[in-house]
Amino acid sequence: MREAQTARHSFNRWSITLSATLHGLLCALLFLLPSPSTISAVPEDSIDVEIVTSPPIGEHKTPAPSPAAANELRPTPTPPPASQPANPAQSTDPPKGVAVTPPDVPTRSNEPKFIKPTHMLSEAVLADRRSSQAKKALEQLAPVDQIEQLCNLEAMAQVGAWNKELQPDRIVAYAMADTKISGSDFVANGAALHSKRDWFRLQFKCKLDKNKEKVDAFEFLLGDPISKEIWADHNIPDEDGASD
Numbered sequence: 001m002r003e004a005q006t007a008r009h010s011f012n013r014w015s016i017t018l019s020a021t022l023h024g025l026l027c028a029l030l031f032l033l034p035s036p037s038t039i040s041a042v043p044e045d046s047i048d049v050e051i052v053t054s055p056p057i058g059e060h061k062t063p064a065p066s067p068a069a070a071n072e073l074r075p076t077p078t079p080p081p082a083s084q085p086a087n088p089a090q091s092t093d094p095p096k097g098v099a100v101t102p103p104d105v106p107t108r109s110n111e112p113k114f115i116k117p118t119h120m121l122s123e124a125v126l127a128d129r130r131s132s133q134a135k136k137a138l139e140q141l142a143p144v145d146q147i148e149q150l151c152n153l154e155a156m157a158q159v160g161a162w163n164k165e166l167q168p169d170r171i172v173a174y175a176m177a178d179t180k181i182s183g184s185d186f187v188a189n190g191a192a193l194h195s196k197r198d199w200f201r202l203q204f205k206c207k208l209d210k211n212k213e214k215v216d217a218f219e220f221l222l223g224d225p226i227s228k229e230i231w232a233d234h235n236i237p238d239e240d241g242a243s244d
Contacts, residue, residue, distance in 0.1 A: 114219040115221065120217075123215065143212070148173055148186060155171055155202065155220060156169070159222060167196055168194065172234075174190070175190060185205070201223030202220065
């Protein structure tokens with residue numbers, strides 16, 4: 001157990017060192033990215049309404065018929081024969097033994113939607129000559145750790161580009177839940193992202209190319225800040241960069 005904790009602490013130091021190296025380059029590149037375009041307001045649909053007014057009082061009066069004439073014009077109702085069955089076409093009740101399926105009612109999901117960027121950023125960060133040392137450090141990691149760190153880098157870049165007020169510099173992908181790797185897909189449902197002096201809940205899905213060298217697709221969902229009282233319970237480093 002102590003050896004596993006030592007290995008995890010060693011990997012955390014690798015991750016923090018690599019994240020800190022990439023952070024400086026990432027911040028510089030994010031300032032060069034265009035600001036997200038604002039969404040123009042959609043004009044409300046207008047409906048043409050035609051106002052029909054009643055005629056003034058006194059116009060187009062129809063003389064009321066006399067009581068005698070009214071009686072002559074009023075038809076005498078003829079009750080239907082007792083034996084005559086009701087018209088099936090006029091009945092609104094379904095036939096006996098036929099199940100009636102209620103109409104489909106559209107449901108609205110209250111679950112927040114993932115942000116799905118169309119342009120990947122980690123490849124440009126690593127291609128910059130200033131990230132040569134970080135790229136070499138990444139290549140020295142095990143293949144599984146390379147995938148995780150590459151996806152972490154993509155996550156920091158995408159969150160920073162999405163919200164300029166945030167300054168992502170570290171990610172613990174396994175903080176709140178175990179990560180999942182399947183082929184070239186990496187999923188972190190319980191990641192923690194550090195910005196300034198706070199840690200935020202983060203979920204992201206990262207898909208690499210067939211050579212597992214660059215990110216082909218990415219989507220993320222940023223959550224609420226994580227309470228400092230539970231940082232140590234989830235392998236989240238404190239402010240000086242050390243993990244309890």
